[in-house]
Amino acid sequence: MPQKRAITIARGDGIGPEIMDATLKILEQAGAMIEPEFIDIGEKVYLAGHSSGITEDDWESLRRTKVFFKGPITTPQGGGYKSLNVTIRKTLGLYANVRPNVSYAPFVKTKHPNMNIVIIRENEEDLYAGIEHQQTPEVVQCLKLITRPGCEKIIRYAFEYARKNNRKKVTCFTKDNIMKLTDGLFHKVFNEVAKEYPQLETEHWIIDIGMAKIADTPQDFDVIVMPNLYGDIASDVAAQITGSVGLAGSANIGDHVAMFEAIHGSAPDIAGKGIANPSGLIHGAIMMLVHIGQPEVAARIHNAWLKTIEDGVHTGDIAKGGTSVGTMEFAEAVIARLGQKPTSFEPVNYTLEKEPEGATEFQLAPMVKDRPPADVVRELDGVDVFLFNNELTPDEMGEKMTELAGDDFELAVITNRGVKVYPNSFPETFTTDHWRCRFQKSEEQEAVTNEDILGLLSRVEQAGLDFIKVENLYRFDGELGYSLGQGQ
Numbered sequence: 001m002p003q004k005r006a007i008t009i010a011r012g013d014g015i016g017p018e019i020m021d022a023t024l025k026i027l028e029q030a031g032a033m034i035e036p037e038f039i040d041i042g043e044k045v046y047l048a049g050h051s052s053g054i055t056e057d058d059w060e061s062l063r064r065t066k067v068f069f070k071g072p073i074t075t076p077q078g079g080g081y082k083s084l085n086v087t088i089r090k091t092l093g094l095y096a097n098v099r100p101n102v103s104y105a106p107f108v109k110t111k112h113p114n115m116n117i118v119i120i121r122e123n124e125e126d127l128y129a130g131i132e133h134q135q136t137p138e139v140v141q142c143l144k145l146i147t148r149p150g151c152e153k154i155i156r157y158a159f160e161y162a163r164k165n166n167r168k169k170v171t172c173f174t175k176d177n178i179m180k181l182t183d184g185l186f187h188k189v190f191n192e193v194a195k196e197y198p199q200l201e202t203e204h205w206i207i208d209i210g211m212a213k214i215a216d217t218p219q220d221f222d223v224i225v226m227p228n229l230y231g232d233i234a235s236d237v238a239a240q241i242t243g244s245v246g247l248a249g250s251a252n253i254g255d256h257v258a259m260f261e262a263i264h265g266s267a268p269d270i271a272g273k274g275i276a277n278p279s280g281l282i283h284g285a286i287m288m289l290v291h292i293g294q295p296e297v298a299a300r301i302h303n304a305w306l307k308t309i310e311d312g313v314h315t316g317d318i319a320k321g322g323t324s325v326g327t328m329e330f331a332e333a334v335i336a337r338l339g340q341k342p343t344s345f346e347p348v349n350y351t352l353e354k355e356p357e358g359a360t361e362f363q364l365a366p367m368v369k370d371r372p373p374a375d376v377v378r379e380l381d382g383v384d385v386f387l388f389n390n391e392l393t394p395d396e397m398g399e400k401m402t403e404l405a406g407d408d409f410e411l412a413v414i415t416n417r418g419v420k421v422y423p424n425s426f427p428e429t430f431t432t433d434h435w436r437c438r439f440q441k442s443e444e445q446e447a448v449t450n451e452d453i454l455g456l457l458s459r460v461e462q463a464g465l466d467f468i469k470v471e472n473l474y475r476f477d478g479e480l481g482y483s484l485g486q487g488q
């Protein structure tokens with residue numbers, strides 16, 4: 001008799017307890033080998049004074065069991081409460097957000113009857129690093145951080161997911177026509193990793209047309225991988241167009257811990273009525289069972305669920321005016337069909353490799369081999385000095401900065417919000433109080449150093465100008481590590 005796997009479970013808020021009880025009943029009847037450890041998260045924990053919605057003791061359960069099955073929670077409005085999802089993802093390194101979006105026509109109404117896509121969203125980086133600053137009275141910034149290891153992990157995860165799930169194609173979405181370094185790195189790593197999976201078709205779309213295609217012809221996609229912000233938006237669009245927000249589940253996967261849930265929230269408008277659709281959480285549970293090496297149980301539940309939908313047993317959200325059943329009644333209908341296969345839908349058969357006996361951690365293949373070595377040659381080309389100014393005109397600033405550049409540097413360009421304003425400014429160009437002066441090393445200089453930059457900054461300071469930040473301009477192995485200014 002195999003050992004039961006300990007799982008940390010939170011029922012959550014609103015409809016959470018109703019759909020969790022219904023789902024756990026199905027898991028029990030299907031023979032899932034799990035040992036639940038219940039914890040409290042969400043509204044009442046927030047209101048008891050834990051601003052992240054979880055107590056210290058309950059972290060311990062998560063870190064020990066390494067698998068979290070979570071009902072939706074209510075985040076109280078205002079009051080500095082932090083999103084529990086974001087906290088859990090970042091603290092436990094859950095870098096991959098996996099969301100299958102499937103339509104179930106003709107049984108569930110949708111404009112896209114042949115949709116079956118999996119969106120794999122990077123979950124930790126990008127603009128969600130949460131590093132924001134106000135630099136001048138008029139200008140705020142948010143840092144978009146994309147790292148090579150972060151790209152490698154999520155992209156390799158997407159290819160491995162496609163391989164193990166017999167998917168045919170992996171698509172990448174970025175905006176690298178504009179963000180050539182950040183999104184460019186994501187696209188570059190995608191191309192590198194793709195070489196290791198010649199059996200899979202690959203393609204790349206710029207995010208704007210890619211999103212339009214998801215909304216119009218989702219059947220053309222299979223697995224799609226993308227950076228955090230785009231994935232956040234794309235996965236909600238994709239879920240919505242399958243027919244109901246109550247249908248889809250999601251997995252948040254890390255190297256050590258994984259979290260499974262429904263994609264929807266706590267639905268306070270229908271809480272306590274016993275009418276919520278438990279299907280999203282059931283799909284979360286199916287992904288969890290595959291993850292912990294119980295694919296047969298996962299398939300048994302999935303096939304019974306498909307048969308239930310085919311047989312027209314629907315909760316109110318998808319019944320669309322027809323007769324509907326309540327949450328627990330729906331679960332009972334799934335239980336009654338355990339062991340049966342759907343006849344209209346293709347039966348599911350999870351052929352995932354089982355994790356080795358006793359394994360608790362999701363294993364990734366080694367990272368790409370041609371990553372830059374640690375001793376990569378890094379040369380300093382110059383510096384961008386950002387100024388707060390609302391007195392000098394672009395030409396006055398240009399003349400002043402040319403003078404301050406000294407022997408070490410040459411003033412290459414001044415931009416305002418990325419638009420060139422010196423030399424040769426246009427009077428039509430709108431400017432704010434935030435200026436970037438780009439200093440490149442002068443012809444005579446072989447190299448510049450941080451000391452040269454400090455000298456430049458002190459000349460700027462002595463001239464009474466107000467610098468608010470600097471960015472060093474590097475080359476890595478001879479390749480530019482910065483985007484060129486407009487008109488450079």
Ligand code: NAD
Pocket residue numbers: 015071072073074075076085245246261262263264265266267268269270275276277278279280317
């Ligand atoms: P929601 O997803 O809870 O509800 C949106 C609409 O969909 C509502 O009309 C609701 O009745 C319906 N709906 C949702 N799930 C359903 C289901 N299973 N069956 C039938 N109908 C369903 O979104 P919201 O109203 O914007 O958010 C409510 C709360 O949930 C907020 O506090 C929000 O912060 C939280 N939330 C939590 C999570 C999570 O825990 N992962 C995700 C999203 C929102």
